[in-house]
Amino acid sequence: MSALTQLATALSAGKIDVIDLTHTLDPDFPVIILPPEFGQCARFRMEEVSAYDHRGPAWKWHNISMSEHTGTHFDAPSHWISGRDVPLGSVDEIPPEKFVGPVCVIDCSAETAQDDDFLMTPDHIRAWEAEHGEIPKGAWVLMRTDWSKRKGAAYLNMKEDGPHSPGPAPDAIRHLIEERDIVGFGTECVGTDAGQGMHLSPPYPAHFILHGAGKYGLQCLTNLDKLPPTGAVLMAAPLKIKNGTGSPLRVLAMVET
Numbered sequence: 152m153s154a155l156t157q158l159a160t161a162l163s164a165g166k167i168d169v170i171d172l173t174h175t176l177d178p179d180f181p182v183i184i185l186p187p188e189f190g191q192c193a194r195f196r197m198e199e200v201s202a203y204d205h206r207g208p209a210w211k212w213h214n215i216s217m218s219e220h221t222g223t224h225f226d227a228p229s230h231w232i233s234g235r236d237v238p239l240g241s242v243d244e245i246p247p248e249k250f251v252g253p254v255c256v257i258d259c260s261a262e263t264a265q266d267d268d269f270l271m272t273p274d275h276i277r278a279w280e281a282e283h284g285e286i287p288k289g290a291w292v293l294m295r296t297d298w299s300k301r302k303g304a305a306y307l308n309m310k311e312d313g314p315h316s317p318g319p320a321p322d323a324i325r326h327l328i329e330e331r332d333i334v335g336f337g338t339e340c341v342g343t344d345a346g347q348g349m350h351l352s353p354p355y356p357a358h359f360i361l362h363g364a365g366k367y368g369l370q371c372l373t374n375l376d377k378l379p380p381t382g383a384v385l386m387a388a389p390l391k392i393k394n395g396t397g398s399p400l401r402v403l404a405m406v407e408t
């Protein structure tokens with residue numbers, strides 16, 4: 152049987168679960184807050200155009216608006232200054248095969264339960280690989296922190312000195328790119344970088360290093376606790392926005408039951 156026939160058979164036999172890694176687009180869902188001297192990310196907004204009424208008797212629809220970086224979203228290389236000259240660096244240009252691939256989930260939830268500012272290091276990745284095997288080339292690597300379970304203000308976790316949330320150490324991102332040639336890195340937090348990532352070297356290392364290397368980011372993911380460490384297939388296709396630096400999207404994972 153061909154691989155796709157096998158897949159279709161397994162899907163119709165209920166042997167594959169499709170897990171939704173996406174938060175609902177909702178005006179109440181928090182967006183990243185940058186220091187006040189910078190431009191800010193817009194929340195999701197929705198206004199009714201008609202609802203089976205005089206504005207449209209047989210139809211209901213809405214106009215919506217948001218940032219490219221609102222809710223569960225994709226980051227393209229052109230989002231960061233390091234990636235400004237990367238070929239095919241905006242969401243409309245990225246080859247579609249990049250949007251489907253194997254996914255490795257590195258569980259850092261025990262560490263992040265103890266330390267809001269936890270940084271995942273190359274040693275954490277090596278320990279994960281000793282147990283689960285080497286991260287394959289072209290994989291998406293997702294950092295599980297259970298941050299998606301946080302409600303209200305605890306999600307951004309804003310303090311006087313800025314947000315506090317976990318992320319990858321600069322060396323961890325370099326390791327994933329230089330040694331493993333991943334396609335992208337995803338997180339449950341509001342950014343691929345730790346909340347205090349502006350104080351790392353380089354500032355916002357995940358954004359700087361990933362996008363400079365032509366790699367992608369996924370942010371505000373959920374349900375990572377429903378994924379196995381290896382073996383799932385991720386589908387993450389951003390909207391085809393001309394010159395877009397990112398996009399809200401539906402992120403799905405296929406998992407064998």
Ligand code: 23J
Nearest residue numbers: 183220226341342343344355
């Ligand atoms: C702009 C500036 C800093 C950051 C971000 C955006 C994001 O996290 C984002 O959504 O890409 S850290």
Ligand code: MN
Nearest residue numbers: 220226370397
């Ligand atoms: Mn983003």
